[in-house]
Amino acid sequence: MARPNQPPRGATIVDVAARAGVSSMTVSRVINGRSGVSAATRDAVEEAIRELAYTPNVAARSLVTSTELRIGVIYSNASNAFMSEFLTGVFEEASARGARLSLLKGEGGRPPPAAAIEEMAASGISGVLLAPPLGEAPEVQRVLREAGCIRAAVGAYQSPETICVRIDDRAAAYQMTRHLLELGHRRLGFVLGNPDQAASAERMAGFYAAVRETGGVDVQVAQGDFTYVSGLAAAEQLLSSASRPTAIFASNDDMAAAVVSVAHRRHLDVPGELAVAGFDDTTAAITLWPPLTTVHQPVRALAAEALGLLIAEIAVRGGKSRVPRESILDHGIVERQSTAPLSADPS
Structure with missing residues (x-):
């Protein structure tokens, strides 16, 4: 029978942090005997651990002293096709x-x-790999920075705190x-990507650089x-124009596929009437039909490269x-x- 005021079995590190009034990172530091925690805070955490009968995960604790690599992979990408390639690259390299x-x-x-990110960081992981767009998400970076996590990101732009792997x-x-x-x-249409991602601005800049020439x-x-849904709306907007584009370049394949779908619904031949x-x-x-002309971004290789660099950084942690x-x-x-050459009559 549980003692009075004792919570049910299975307390987590987050429960301990809440009871002690500190972050999960601080609890992890106390559990693993790390510095940077005041005596008063350490006492509060240890008291919360006793009250909750919390038992740190043995496997996670072993990572502190063993050579086992445990990598956290955090992702939230709207493109299932992109994520499938990304995770395949990660799994193969791991x-x-x-x-x-x-x-x-x-x-x-x-x-x-x-x-959830705090709990992962406190579980004994060796480092964190971020799928786009999380390498540029301020809150994610803040939590991982405060946790002292080594991290690498795919598709992100240069940051002194994060290893970034991308294409141009x-x-x-x-x-x-x-x-x-x-x-x-x-007559060119261009579908912009997520405005919160640096890659979107870079792709737009490349588009306009070519146009200006x-x-x-x-x-x-x-x-x-x-x-894909945003691509549908964008395609409707572009193809409803009185002077509709003869070619549309979308910032990713999902949105380009949506453009093809809208074109078919409007009985436009791709690429005869719309590239x-x-x-x-x-x-x-x-x-899809017809298959897309597209920029080849080596997503699997990007993921594998980022994981490899992350592991190399982990290996030299504490050194130069x-x-x-x-x-x-x-x-x-x-x-x-x-895509095909412009027809003689683009109207």
Whole structure:
């Protein structure tokens, strides 16, 4: 029978933190005997542990003194196709390197709650890998910074605190836009990505850089957020124009697939009456008709590279790190059947 005032069995580190009035990070420091905790705070945490009959996870505790690698992977990406590629790259690299993975997913495209991230950070993980867009999420970065977590991010831009692995989004978008212009298109639509992500701004900058080099180009822009649904709305906006584009470049494959869907619904031939291009080269690019011309972003390789650099940084923790803070992988333009030269009569 439980003693009076004793909570049910199975108290977590979050329960201990709440009882002691401190963060989960502080509880973790006390449990693992780390410095940076005052005597009064340490006493409060230890008292809460006794009151709650909390037993730290033995496997998590062993990570403090063993060479076992346990990597936290935090993700919340609206594109299922992108995440499938990302996680495949992570799983393959983790298997090759003997690392265990702990996954934490945010819902609805939003980051996981801060408390969930704190609990993961306090569980004994060696480092954290962030899928886009979480490498640029201020609250996620704040929690991990306060926890002292080593971290790497895919798709994020240079940060002194985080290893960033990406492609050159601006150059990739420039090259795709040049491809459309070289096909003769002069009425271009562009679907923007999530405005909270640096990659979106870089892709837009690349698009406009190509346009500025060519005279007589009419540009129409619609806002998206990298989701298929946002691509539908953007396509409706662009294709409802009195002078509709003859080519639309969407900032990812999911939104490009949505553009193709709306074009079909409006009985527009792709690419005869409308050329469509995407970005990522995920499975979404080859599972619709016609298959998408797109920017090849090596998502699996990006994920594997980020995990490899994270593990290298973990290995030298406490010493002078020589691990690159930023790694930029190659991209390419993949031409498929969704783009074609401008017809003689673009109306």
